Amino acid sequence: MPAITVDELTKRFGQTVALEALSFQVEDGEVFGFLGPNGAGKSTTINVLLDFVRPTSGSANVLGMDAQRQSREIRRRTGVLPEGVELYDRLTARQHLEFVIDSKDAADDPEALLERVGLADAIDRKAGGYSKGMAQRLMLAMALVGEPDLLILDEPSTGLDPNGAREMREIVREENERGATVFFSSHIMEQVETVCDRVGILRDGQMVAVDSVEGLRSSVDGGTTLQVTVDRIDDDALQAVRSLPDVTDATVESQAPPTVVVTVDGSKTAVLSVLEDRGIEIRDFETTEASLDDVFQSYTTDTETEVHAQ
Amino acid sequence: MSAETGAGTDATDTGSSPASSIDTESVRAVAKKDFQDAVRSWLFWGLSAFFFTLMAALAGFLSWANPDNLTTISFIALVSQVGKLIIPLIALLLGWKAIAGEREAGSIKILLSLPHSRKDVLLGKLLGRTAVLSLSLLIGFLIAMVAVVFAVSEFSFPAYIAFLAMTIVYGLAYMSIAVSLSSLTRSTTMAGAAMFGVFVLFYIVWNSIRTALGLLMQRGYIEGVSYTTTNFAGQQIETTRLPDWALFIDMIDPGNAYQNTVTLFSSLSSDRIGTSFNEAAFPDGLPFFLQDWFSLLILLFWIVVPLAVALYRFDRVDI
CATH class of the missing domain: 3.30.70.100 (Alpha-Beta Plaits)
Known part of the structure; x- marks a missing residue:
């Protein structure tokens, strides 16, 4: 059973079309890189998966459940790292994690979680004083609460230095080995190529390519x-x-x-x-x-390079 | 629909949406988090100090101005007039960013990526913020009680606590209005404008309505009700009051409803205060909707209705 099935998903905001008949599947147990330039519709897709926005037409199915009608159960089994989100300034990392543990009825230890993301020394500091990278680490720790079956990470490298980004990818690998499916969005190819089993490239609300990293490389003329x-x-x-x-x-x-x-x-x-x-x-x-960046460029910008349809 | 029924409901799940259900555990978790967050704000401690100062200062002033016959009930009747004006401002101030602020900061996605429904979030926010307001009222009232006990001639603890409880209910009504409006707006700018609208409506428009109705009656557009009463000099005089429906309009204002309910617990004290209407004006008896207990229903109306609209609406919008 696929972890995520998106079928003919269309989302319009007034006159703007954010997603147009988008269809793709994420297999159970894989690390799926969801790639696309800013504004391609990555966040909208994730928002539909989590029932933050309702589709204009089409459907989304997560962990075998309808993304709208069974959203609560989906979110019980999913860890989410949302993008562009501020933490609660007045609460400490421990309190943030306690809230998530409480909400998910999990039994995790906040200290152990923060140890994993390298934020253990800031456990009792208020999040208002965190740097962007620290906030991102805390949010990753929050996503890991309760050993979720699915991890949805929206631009998880935002604000992380190269070392932090590497540690984050390491955690993604560990979680995947534990058995979690990882859905990982990014606008930077090199962040997904080392960890992802498959990559889907989104452009203007449509999936223009879904393949393994190797497959993508060879699919582009100019390989x-x-x-x-x-x-x-x-x-x-x-x-x-x-x-x-x-x-x-x-x-x-x-x-x-x-x-x-x-x-x-x-x-x-x-x-x-x-x-x-x-x-x-x-x-x-x-x-x-051809670097993967060229591959990405060729799919997401209007160049002369032709693309073999998959 | 509770947490336990979440798993394996595929077969029974027909049409109804478990995603938009209310889970008491979720509501509690959200309320607790919101309370933890808000209780650390300067606003909370400022409010507690403010309530204490207000109560103590009023007690001091009233006992100085009226040293012999200041009773608990007459103290409450006067404090309720101040509370009527101040509680709404504080509730709006505490509640206006409850949802709109989290939407603006994006942190609503933290709440909603957890297994909480939007209804859970709304109710949890309302309870969390009301708890903050209630706690600051409690702290302020209890500390100030020392001053009040000395100020009044015969202190009635039940009446004082009942007054605190009623003030909390009044705060809850305005908090419901504030949090509900906050959930209906996308930005704090819009939420702020909505709060200002509420302020204008109940502080200015509603008060003008009574004046306007009175004017309309004088000009003969509305037929008033004539009755005979005794004036302060003991003479029988013929006078006119607004018809029942016009008086009812005035009572709908949450502040007026709050003040009317204060009379409800005068029985808790040996002392009594008059009801809001002159009995002579209603020779056939006061219609039920103008009686003081009905004001309690009006307060409940102001808690339930904005919340019901928000619960319905917030479930259907894109975040």
């Missing part, structure tokens, strides 16, 4: 860029390179020395041999793997 420095180049040779099945693009980048930039999906040697067959001398070549 590998080959840069070949040659002694000379002509249109004929360029056409021959372009006609190769694995090549999606080939351009001449500079003339002194002539450099051909080839976007290739499969064999790089085929490109080199086509050039050599035409008597062109290859002086140097270099391959660049």
Whole structure:
């Protein structure tokens, strides 16, 4: 049974369409990265999953339950780290956690939880004096209360330094090993690539790609860029390179020395041999793997790069 | 619908929405958290000190001005006039950000990502804030009691406590108005405007209504009720009062309702204060809706109705 099923979900706020017939599934026990630029509809999706907003049409199902009608039971089994939220200034970390433990009827120890997120020394300090990173750590600890079956983390790295972000990912991994499904939203690819089993990319309220990190990498043309420095180049040779099945693009980048930039999906040697067959001398070549950031960019911005539909 | 029935209700769950049910444990948890939070504010301690000072100062002043026949009930009757004006301001001040403030700060998402329904949150907030107001009244009243005991000629503890209880009910009515309006607005700016609207309505508009009705009667647009009474010089005079319905409109104001209810517990003391209406004006007896016990119902109305509207409405909005 999938942990989350979103089916044809549409949400409009007046004239603005936040989500348009969004459908995706998060499998039980996986870490799912929910990626998209700001304003793509990530928070709206999470808000629907938690029944903060009601869908215009379509449905959402969490842990096998209807997100609207059985929301209370869903939230009993879900740990949430909401985004853009202020803590209660006058309450300490201990009091925040006691409230969550009380609310979920859990038996956690506030100290142990804060130990895990590295905030144990601030346990009796009021949250009003916390830095953004400390607040984020406390909210992560609050999400962990009661060993939830599902963790919904909305931009959990906000305000964390690289070290804090790494610790947070470590906790995500631990929770996943315990058996929790993790739904992790972010607008930064590199934060999800190391922990997520699968990544869904949201753009303008629609899922434009759902795949494993590897799958996404190879789904984008420009998976590998080959840069070949040659002694000379002509249109004929360029056409021959372009006609190769694995090549999606080939351009001449500079003339002194002539450099051909080839976007290739499969064999790089085929490109080199086509050039050599035409008597062109290859002086140097270099391959660049597309970074995941490029992958993300290609899905979320209007560039010439074409995307293979999944 | 309680926590225990949450699991495995898929089969029985037909149409009704357990997500919008009320769970007493949740209400308690939210109220406790809200109380913990608010009780640490300067506002709470300021209020406690304020109530104490107010009560003690009034007791001191009244005993100085009226040293011989200041009874508990006459003290209460005077303090209730001050309370009538001050309690609403304090309740609005304590309650206006209850929900709108959390929505603005986003922390409402902390509350609602836990297994609490929106109704739980609303009720918990109302109870938490009312507890804060009640505790500050309790502290203020009890400390000031020392001064009151010395000031009045015959102290009645039951009447004093009943007065405190009634003041808490009055505070609850205004807190219900404040928290309910706070839940109907998206921002604290709107909530603040709504509180100001309530203030204008009950402090200015409602008082003007009675004056306006009186004027309309004088001009002959409303038919008044004539009756004979004895004036202070012992002469029989013919006079006119507003019709029953017009007097009822005046009674709907929570403040007037609160003042009328104060007479209810005059039986707790050896002393009595008159009811709000001159008996001679009602030769056929006071209609039930103008009697003092009905004012208690009016106060309950002001607790229940805003809350009912808010419970209905807050369940249906996007956060």
